[in-house]
Amino acid sequence: MKVLTILGARPQFIKAAAVSRVIREEVTELIVHTGQHYDANMSDIFFEELNIPKPDYHLGIGSGNHGKQTGEMLAKIEEIILTETPDFVLVYGDTNSTLAGALAAAKLHVPIVHIEAGLRSFNKKMPEEVNRILTDHISTLLLCPTDTAIQNLTNEHISEGVYNVGDVMYDAVLYNKELAASSTTILERENLTAKDYLLITIHRAENTDDVDRMKSILDAFSQIPDKKVWPIHPRTKHKLEDYGFKLDQIPNLYVIEPVGYLDMLSLETNAKKIVTDSGGVQKEAYFAEVPCVTVRDQTEWVETLIEDANILTGTDTDKIVAAVNKKVTPSYTPVFGDGKTSEKVLALLKEYLA
Template sequence: MKKIISVVGARPNFMKIAPLHHALKKSGKYQSIILHTGQHYDEKMSKVFFDDLGLPEPDIYLGIGSGSHAEQTAKVMIEFEKVLMKELPEIVIVVGDVNSTLACSIVAAKLLVPVAHVEAGLRSGDRTMPEEINRIVTDSISDLLFVSEPSGMHNLINEGVSEEKMFFVGNIMIDSLVAHVQKANQSNVLKNLGLEEKSYTLVTLHRPSNVDSKESLEKMLRIFAEIAHRSQIVFPIHPRTRKRLEDFGLMEKANAISKLRLIEPQGYIEFLKLMKEAALVLTDSGGIQEETTVLGVQCLTMRENTERPATIEVGTNQLVGTDESEIKAKAMEVLNGNIKEGKIPEKWDGRTADRIVATLDHIFATW
């Protein structure tokens, strides 16, 4: 059996590794080892995500914890090098664009262990985003590039990457969504929160440009106050964002918005249900742009760019920038029924993990 180490570093990685782990195990040809760097780790939330996705406890846990980009990357590299020299896997699989993705791909490449990058080729064109640097470097040293949407193929070709390395397999995160949407339908989260289907706006915010200054958070609260005239707002708030509100003395303002509900971060199943039944999703997340497109839910992305253009070109996502008046206007348009029709992009069908495993079968037969 071929030994494969799959790296997770943050919660979005779980949704990408879970279907691949299950497909590798099902094939019977691979020893699938899950390594959690601990880059982001909340014991309660991580356990919920592993349970929801049917993942075993990680085989290897590095326990890196928080720190600056340099500290995190360096710590992961030091610890991951020890693991690779002991385990000697045939290949390392990294997903997404977090610091763990970059760190583990560099270590593997220098030890001449082949690297496969799942979700390769995505580009925002904005190098002020740490994730953009992680994507570019990881793709440049990976041996296999598993691409989720056509823009990824075009970006890699434009960067001079050999087409022999590139495989358009579809969006692996949608595999998790397809596998769990029926379970999400049975969730009682709406009942528990006293919500009706299609009666609320769901908000997620985590990017520094939106939450790390008093001015940006005050702007968000003004946007929420405007939307609250038309819709209940449900905001599963990250502890870091909650702390920012408290540090800037804005919690009283937030609590004064009568239709704004600040709730604890949710598990995968509960959040999927909340997203599926929202009238509108307001976000700065990458993955949520993809999930809302597949669910046919209206999404407004509060960023100046996106590395997932298929969600705009084909799906239900709209890029609204960070201008307060523009966000308010677009949100009210959607809530008043002026919605964007969308379709599901090619190969976002829940079978991406199977296509990756089939590609690995072929690659290992030729190596």
Template sequence: MKIVTILGARPQFVKAAVVSREIQKDKDIREVIIHTGQHYDKNMSDIFFEEMEIPLPDYNLNINGLSHGAMTGEMLKGIEGILLTEKPDYVMVYGDTNSTIAGALAAKKIHIKVAHVEAGLRSFNIRMPEEINRILTDRISDKLFCPTQTAVDNLMKEGYAALDAAIYKTGDVMLDAALFYAVKAAQKSDIIQRLGLEKFILCTIHRAENTDDLDRLRSIVAAINEISSKTRVVVPIHPRTKSIICKNNIPVGFEAIDPVGYFDMISLITKSELVMTDSGGLQKEAFYFGKNCVTLRDETEWVELVDNGFNVCVGSDTARILEGYHTMLQKDNDFSADLYGKGDASAKIVAELLK
């Protein structure tokens, strides 16, 4: 069996690392990796392949810095050409990025089966480009690997039981990654010592809904600035976010650092007092490492974290962000809840592909 894996954005490298490791255990599967280049900063791409021991991409399309339409179109064109050459049995895509939908479309239009890891997630906000990507990818996928029962339920409500697609509840591959790499992170990361960190809040801001809306971005930054006047706030800043902040002269009072590798990020999560983010993956990683989370979005696809009190969605309003910060900083949660499986999602995915 030959599988072509499409990667492009930082969280996909994390997810693919554990699945690729499982694939390598089976001599009956050959994996070909296409890196679209969607995340092109060295610290947001190359370092992940190096430290997480992901096989180097067989192809790198180097497509980045374009509008949604232009980027997706260029990816579609580039991926299609490779698929016509490689002729795989499956194309495997992850999550909800432009790389995800481009890979799924390229495969399906030339009659190659599609496997979608992280299928069934819904924020129910159709204005989010990620929501459009995940809905469309699910609809044309042949195997839908769902991380949670909520994701399975979403697909069933949308009528997927009547479609020619197989639905599997596998658990979350990011839990696999968190469990596997936590030990390595403890051994290899020195970011806590390097930055002289003790008590601090970890924060990230990168989603287009926040960075492209200057009112939302200013409001979020104002809240983080106020928090940072009382306690240290460390923000590994996305290059695009940094560019927008600088271009619009938005005053920054928090500690902005360059993007970090996965081991450093694990260390920052585990040593932080609280996580504040608009990242889907970081919401879950906060839970995996026993940290409460304040989500800088109006909704989340990881609804079970909110329903069980591990996470609160506060949008972009400064007052609501500050209220969420104070509430979650003091909240004592039991993180033993089984929300995302047992850490064997990758093995389940590979087993189902082989069937």
């Protein structure tokens, strides 16, 4: 069995580390890195730290407008599929790399495996929402993380090849959390005390591409007196510079470079609260049992909203401040599977070919 795995962004590297570790015991896997995340801190460190096999193909696409980026990926992935003739093309999540890989496979009649199928924010202004909908509607095996994702696909009349396998990021967290817990390097390096800081991550285009939304978010940070640690995404940093915002004028805000996965797990686990617009960070906060505030109008991870474990605020300044200050004690019900998602992926691949 030969599987062609398409990767391009930080969350996909983390998921692939868990799945590749298992499927390579019985499957020939070739990895294509599109280069969507090309900064060393957003790409190379994850391959090294998580022991992901070196990509067999590195497309070096880099940044660009959605159409240009996706089109260049599509053309190059198509050539690789024609050369390698895989039994499956495996894609993760909702990036342009995801859609390009799925489209290339669909046109060449190669079965598509979509891990994290069925997620919906119901906001088609988000490029990620468009990517995930289109990918789901052309996929062969739709491997869902939750019952909610299954229901979303049912509502769109997709039922064939649909399975709830649990959340692969839960696999990754369970595998790596002890390593992260034993390493306090990031806390020592940044002079942080556990449970004495807020962790911030902002990168979604719906926020970063809108100067008014970013201003509202930054105004909230200015009103929150707590120590705030922000490993800033390169794209976000460039956008804020373009807008002329001065982060050094926000009290107690410590902006640092992007960090590796283990350092990020450590920052998340030791934060007293997390403020984010990332789908993956929302879940990692839930796994770490750290309260989360999500500066978006919707979330595809509705399970995290139970008992205010995650509070949606949009970008309203007052709502963000109130949510950060709100005292919550969620029970963190286990709703993301049993940490054996990768084994289930392998079993379904074998079953499909059989």
